[in-house]
Amino acid sequence: MSGASRPTMIDVARTAGVSLKTVSRVVNGETTVAPDLAARVRAAVESLHYRPHLGATMLRRNDRRTRTIGVLLEDVGNPFSAVLHRAIEDEARLHGVQVLIGSIDEDPRRERELAGAFTQRHADGLIVAPTGDGQQYLHSLPDIPVVFVDRPGSGHTADSVLATNVSGAGDAVRHLVAQGHRRIAYLGDQPGIPTARERHRGYLSALTAAGLTPFAERRLRHPSYAESATLSLVNRPDPPTGLFTSQNLITIGAFRALRRLGLHHRIALVGFDDFPLADLLEPAVTVVAQDPMTMGRTAVRALFERIDGATGPAREFWIPTRLIRRGSGEIRPASA
Amino acid sequence: MSGASRPTMIDVARTAGVSLKTVSRVVNGETTVAPDLAARVRAAVESLHYRPHLGATMLRRNDRRTRTIGVLLEDVGNPFSAVLHRAIEDEARLHGVQVLIGSIDEDPRRERELAGAFTQRHADGLIVAPTGDGQQYLHSLPDIPVVFVDRPGSGHTADSVLATNVSGAGDAVRHLVAQGHRRIAYLGDQPGIPTARERHRGYLSALTAAGLTPFAERRLRHPSYAESATLSLVNRPDPPTGLFTSQNLITIGAFRALRRLGLHHRIALVGFDDFPLADLLEPAVTVVAQDPMTMGRTAVRALFERIDGATGPAREFWIPTRLIRRGSGEIRPASA
């Protein structure tokens, strides 16, 4: 509360009656200090509430880790991102590392800004859920380890931690086919988003493999359009009997629409990405669940390996998805 | 990508053919530089990808803002915290300020560690959702502006941004009373948590004012016990006809228990704190909603005022709650 500026090593040295350098040694845990002096120094540090000036430390020791990583996710308010964030934080905490985080909101400019800001704050590394716009900007940053998570990057080579999007989406579609569905519609994000592209690819190839043709597809500019898109889809003369939605917010929007029309027990729904309370809805929602905990943990570990100097080609970590049958995906087509 | 160390102002100065100080002036936007020189400097900055060394800047200008704030929330994976986080981030972004964030998990030691870590990283200020253990530790930190959010701090005076917990909980109980309920049970967090205490107080005083006595109360050590606590509560010989739950995770646990027993259309439920999909459950869940967006925005604004030097006594910002009738709270007692 005093307006006085923070104490420096010189203040500590004066209080302890030793030289500046001895304080530095004690603070840095060097062993070449006599025990009684070290004790005096530690007492002075305590009484003055001395904390090393991180800026000065970093300035002097240019190689020093700041024990901070930067994390760029889609939207920290979204359940998937929030859980991923939490997993990253927990793993980072195990290593005594702080987390800087920001939401990208599908805005490439925002992505570049955040990456720059975190780099300038001397993050030791970055975990990025990239937009589809390419990550060439990383080349203009000082050399910093990067791990992509959730989505592959482009224009920059780095480790990536990805869900098995194609096969997961395929699982969803195959499941609907197995229930007898032939008219299976797709609702997903705009194809600029890499995961959206892959899940769409999984949808297409599973349909084709089953001898079906894509029935109806909607690429949404924003998940908030999911509800109205579903309404228009279902109001066609030949409505789909099953829906595959490529993302949790879209799944929820679709569910909302089906409920509004009273069709939630008639039209099957399988969503990519689990979400809280999916099991409490009626019908409970069948999903292809990702494993954000494992994804976050894997990304942090890979990043730390790179920070610790691991070289070698970029690695891809594929985190498996899992179909969770809850009810909405087990609805059979009315005509069958 | 080169292993070379990052460029400094001296490199830029050499490239542009000017003095070190002139580069500094251009980078800091001083106007006393001839346009052609400034242009040469900017070109050199671009071509070398020069970024000022934040540590050196902070070292030289000890008063300088780092344009970073630290945020300590309960759990960034929890919907309430996640939305609060997002609101804080958005407001901070408007001011060009970065956010350091960490989850406390009701662990006072963790709270102290995070506050220390963020302070050492030169956060300009802190936004803290404090545990009930007291914030005396803030006194041992260098002088840093703090705003409490969601919960009042103790042992340290600072602005606080709080929901109207007492009156909000009262609204919930009064609503149940108005539906004819007499046996209204309370399920909440342990009383060590300030908000839990206040909401419990609101519960008690509204009951008393209605001429009722507290019927049954459960203080949970952790929200994960909500489901089993509800089961035991409802299995009493004289079960409650209405439940008031003090927090979103507990509300969800209680709902889950009622559903499991098939009592979700028989026993009324009003929860404090809204949560996603509350409107999609059957019955949709009546809640006393907080306004995390406004809370986050208010906290950031108050913090920036303090950072900008505002003095004066600590302020309390009360953010009103709002009862949202959705169905579960409008169930009437079976006996009535």
Add this chain to the structure above:
DNA sequence: CTATCGCGAGACAACGTTGTCTCTACTAGA
């Protein structure tokens, strides 16, 4: 034509810390 002023730009010190070098006092071995 000279004195004064103002503006642009460089020289230099300082911020708080740590790496390196140096110095002193003590210990051990011959």
Add this chain to the structure above:
DNA sequence: TCTAGTAGAGACAACGTTGTCTCGCGATAG
């Protein structure tokens, strides 16, 4: 007893930047 060696502790420079001071030059006024 003397020398060499060692461990502990201080002096000093340097990290990259900015605040202050100073200098030079052209313009303006007397």
